[in-house]
Amino acid sequence: xxxxxxxxxxxxxxxxxxxxxxxxxxxxxxxxxxxxxxxxxxxxxxxxxxxxxxxxxxxxxxxxxxxxxxxxxxxxxxxxxxxxxxxxxxxxxxxxxxxxxxxxxxxxxxxxxxxxxxxxxxxxxxxxxxxxxxxxxxxxxxxxxxxxxxxxxxxxxxxxxxxxxxxxxxxxxxxxxxxxxxxx
Ligand SMILES: Cc1cc2nc3c(=O)[nH]c(=O)nc-3n(C[C@H](O)[C@H](O)[C@H](O)COP(=O)(O)O)c2cc1C
Numbered sequence: 096x097x098x099x100x101x102x103x104x105x106x107x108x109x110x111x112x113x114x115x116x117x118x119x120x121x122x123x124x125x126x127x128x129x130x131x132x133x134x135x136x137x138x139x140x141x142x143x144x145x146x147x148x149x150x151x152x153x154x155x156x157x158x159x160x161x162x163x164x165x166x167x168x169x170x171x172x173x174x175x176x177x178x179x180x181x182x183x184x185x186x187x188x189x190x191x192x193x194x195x196x197x198x199x200x201x202x203x204x205x206x207x208x209x210x211x212x213x214x215x216x217x218x219x220x221x222x223x224x225x226x227x228x229x230x231x232x233x234x235x236x237x238x239x240x241x242x243x244x245x246x247x248x249x250x251x252x253x254x255x256x257x258x259x260x261x262x263x264x265x266x267x268x269x270x271x272x273x274x275x276x277x278x279x
Pocket of ligand 1: 128129130131132133134135175176177178179180210211212213214215216217252253254
């Protein structure tokens with residue numbers, strides 16, 4: 096029991112520009128394209144980090160995602176395989192198709208992840224291509240926490256190993272915690 100002054104929490108306020116739900120009601124959309132499952136596996140690790148904070152992770156691939164997933168999310172963590180140094184066309188198409196939601200996405204949190212084949216094959220430029228779209232959506236973009244790498248997001252070659260999985264967890268946790276802070 097808390098001593099001292101009783102602090103009543105006012106009901107969360109919601110505006111068109113953000114989703115101020117907290118706890119399990121707060122949704123983080125983890126959106127990905129994956130043809131051979133490497134990116135899907137990294138997405139699943141990120142979801143674990145989101146859920147560890149008490150928020151709800153909505154894991155959707157580019158074929159499943161809908162406008163309401165964007166609307167309901169307090170944050171979006173989007174990932175792609177490296178295709179010629181940028182995101183796959185399937186993920187870009189989602190950003191293209193959702194353009195009408197830009198105003199509603201403003202001030203929501205955005206972050207990126209990627210998997211590639213070669214260690215210098217373009218994972219960072221791929222994450223930057225995703226973050227560029229998010230910036231133009233007016234989102235507040237973040238990289239991975241310093242406890243992971245403190246750079247542009249989480250990335251790995253092929254499927255995530257133990258280290259990439261741990262970094263994915265930290266990215267999910269960071270985004271969910273930041274969304275909770277913004278909801279205060
Ligand atoms: C069309 C195409 C282009 C690719 N371009 C690159 C590339 O530029 N650099 C790289 O490191 N890997 C490249 N790859 C490999 C994929 O990024 C890599 O295998 C990735 O982990 C696949 O993710 P997924 O299993 O989620 O589909 C390419 C693969 C395809 C099919």
